[in-house]
Amino acid sequence: MTADYWIVGARVVDGTGQDPAEGVAIHVVDGRIADLGQAPPDAETLDAGGLTITPGLIDAHVHFGLSSEITPSLRRELSVAELAADMFANCSSTLDAGFTTVRDTGGIDAGLARAVASGKVRGPRILQCGPVQCQTGGHGHLAAEWEPTSDWGDHAIPGLRAMSLLSDGPAEMRKNIRETFRLGADFIKMCVTGGVVSTHDKLSDTQFTVEEIAVAVEEASARGTYVTVHAHNNAGIRNAVLAGVKCVEHGSEIDEETAALMAQHGVAHVPTLAVVHALLEDAAAAGLPPEIRDRIGPALDGQVAGLRASRAAGVRVGSGSDLIGPAQGLRGKELTLRSEVETPMLALESATRVNADILGVGEETGTIEVGKLADLTAWATDPLADPTAFGDPDQVILVVQAGALVKDVRP
Incomplete structure (x- = not known):
């Protein structure tokens, strides 16, 4: 398409929560939405008749650096070329599934x-x-028990993959946060509790002191950005909130009291249902040992309860898939699962407008509004009527990213 064209004939769901609009044409000029209305008779048009257009989806919790089988990739059983090829393929399939923006929460670097x-x-x-x-x-330190801690840094592949930095004490934390920003990070991710995919901890463990977390927040604030935390239990979440973080990932124990504290401090919540469903179905497919399953049930039930507690307290609730390993093609299943807990419209808003706000890009993307980037996804089936469409990449007929047509499988 040229730099100036109209998308016509579609049903438009703009991501703001308003009812869908039939037959509204979207005018794209130089990568942005210039107008919403009716195309002039002489305009260049892209026919989207019969499709439903939503904002380009946003996944607020991805791990592109974990696109290969986890255990073999950490034991150097895969070449750098294979690791890179899997990452590149994952990037492409994510775009094909209708996601125009993602937030990688650990595993890659700026390369x-x-x-x-x-x-x-x-x-x-x-x-x-x-x-x-x-x-x-702690969670994120995935070395084998026999491996000396001093060797962990050797797992990084500069310019491609950077798994984790180990900090013990405020001074070491400050140094590592500054090093992370030197490497080009956009924000900071910390692990403040144990995790499901962990080697040396339990879900009930709390990790880092309030002082250590606060150092990371101070350094991030000095850069004009924020800290988000991997956190399951309430003790770890409360420590992080009191230290000044801006977002909680997972939150599988969030209760009424913790949700109220998060709302009071303006802390967002990104549940991740797709990964626990995937691991329940087949942990081995991600290259993980079967005993991981023992942690999954409580994490799944808790995340649904935590999501509801956050909603009730007025917390901003985003959306993340957290998929790991080679099977990341069904990233949109997160929205299908969310639609079973709440309405498809709320699930869509979480993965568009709310996620854009959480990521700090809400002025540029996340809704179909004049002035914003033309990030758009067009579906063969209306996903608000049939939310299974969210999880089926074959239902994604068109993907527009900053005005560029990056997927087009119209007949």
């Missing part, structure tokens, strides 16, 4: 994000945190 931004690799716009910040033996 992959820049490769995609330059056009060398096909994929969504990427915001990334570089290596996750974790304590020795």
Whole structure:
């Protein structure tokens, strides 16, 4: 398409929560939405008749650096070329599933994000945190028990993958946060509780002190950005909120009291249902041991309860898939699962407008409004009527990213 064209004939769901509009044409000029209305008779048009257009989806919790089988990739059983190829393929399939923006919450560094931004690799716009910040033996420290802690840093592949940095104490934390920003991070991700995919901890463990977390928040604030935290239990979440973080990932124990504290401090919540469903179905497919299953049930039930508690308290609730391993093609299933807990419209808003706000890009994308980037996804089936469409990449007929037509499978 040229730099000036109209998309016509579609049903438009703008991501603001308003009712869908029939037959509204979208005028795209130089990558942005210039007008919403009716195309002039002499305009260049793209026929989207019969399709439903939503804003381009946003996944607020991805792990492109974990696109290969986890255990073999960490044991150097896969070449750097294979690791990179899996990451590139994952980027492409994410775009094909209708996601035009993602937030990578640990596993890549700025190299992959820049490769995609330059056009060398096909994929969504990427915001990334570089290596996750974790304590020795905490969630994110995935070394085998026999491996010396001093060797963990050797797992990084500069310019491609950066798994985690280990900090013990405020001074070491400050140094590692500054190093993470030097490597090009857009924000900071910390692990403040144990996790499901963990080697040395339990879900009930709290990790990092309030003082250590506060150092990361101070350094991020000095850069004009924020800290988000991997957190399951309420004690860890409360520590993080009191230290000044802006977002909680997972939140599988969030109760009424914790949700109220989060709302009071303006802390967002990004549930991640798709990953626990995927691991319940087949943990081995991600290259993980079967005993991981023992942690999954409580994490799944808790996240649904935590989501409801956050909603009731007025917390901003985003959307993330958290898929790991090679099977990340059904990223949109997160919205299907969310639609079973709440309405499809709320699920869509979480994965568009709300996620854009959480990521700090709400002025540029997340809704179909004049002045914003033309990030659009067109569906063969209306996903508000049939939310299973969200999880089926074959239902994604058109993807427009900043005005560029990056997927078009119209008959």
